[in-house]
């Protein structure tokens with residue numbers, strides 16, 4: 066059955082580029098040897114892995130020796146945080162992160178608290194940007210690690226990573242960034258530019274497959290292993306390599322970065338058109354997160370008097386995929402910690418809609434969304450007792 070899907074949930078996961086799938090099929094069919102084997106049929110797979118590592122590193126502007134493949138960004142974040150803390154626990158037991166991190170970071174930090182570490186969760190401003198004054202105050206003599214995301218996955222805000230690195234450069238503190246939502250979005254030497262010690266990325270957010278990612282570890286930086294086993298990934302990350310995933314990750318980044326400026330301009334145009342029309346067509350809305358300091362593909366609105374889940378279900382009837390907060394939090398009744406983090410009251414945070422746009426989206430799709438959304442909001446509001454009270458009190462029609 067051919068099903069028309071209008072996909073606006075690119076911050077949750079993305080469509081795999083066709084050429085990436087083709088490369089994966091080729092690997093699965095023809096290169097199934099074990100890269101650690103002695104015979105050529107296995108050994109040549111090792112070469113394929115190293116070529117992929119080189120291509121990925123080149124596109125990230127780093128040395129291939131600094132790239133370690135993982136099962137995704139969740140593992141990369143866990144590794145960076147737990148691996149650093151456990152390695153340097155005798156030097157200090159304090160870690161700094163923010164209140165709006167992905168759960169892969171927040172829950173790693175919570176685990177460290179159980180292991181006797183002290184964690185400071187630095188708040189963000191109402192614009193969704195790290196409160197730098199609070200960040201400065203959080204630094205202590207026993208701080209060993211700072212982990213702040215490069216771009217927030219829910220509201221798309223860009224965090225001041227370079228400024229953080231600059232600020233602590235004379236201190237003996239490692240800086241990690243979860244750059245899942247930044248990688249593949251700019252064709253510059255992102256990592257060198259940020260100057261971080263460690264950086265996490267994920268395949269399925271850049272039109273690659275799920276279950277593959279990488280941790281960049283700057284030359285000279287040593288952290289503890291998370292897993293124990295064979296000698297793969299220079300004895301730092303054991304387990305038989307996900308060869309098709311590695312090839313796919315590197316190919317996905319290469320293809321995503323092709324004509325990146327053109328793509329980003331198009332995405333930005335669609336996004337700004339959507340934002341403008343929503344504000345124009347729908348009353349009582351609020352754009353969450355800084356308008357300026359945000360990546361092009363993200364638009365996150367709160368619609369007052371509405372329940373996010375019912376909005377998503379209504380959109381689903383039209384074949385439109387979007388998100389309310391983050392995919393990881395749906396199924397839970399608590400509103401998103403990110404929206405609470407920027408100071409939204411519970412009721413407003415509940416009524417949020419994240420539309421995340423990729424190179425595969427078109428203006429027609431945005432127009433279709435804009436055609437159905439106002440009606441959905443209107444209908445849901447008419448069913449809302451809160452809205453009824455509000456209208457009565459204000460005398461608004």
Ligand SMILES: *Cc1c(COP(=O)(O)O)cnc(C)c1O
Pocket residue numbers: 076077136137138139140167169214216217218243245246266267268269270276277278
């Ligand atoms: C998706 C995402 C992750 C998790 O990546 P996986 O590869 O799915 O484990 C981590 N951080 C951010 C910001 C994300 O958007």
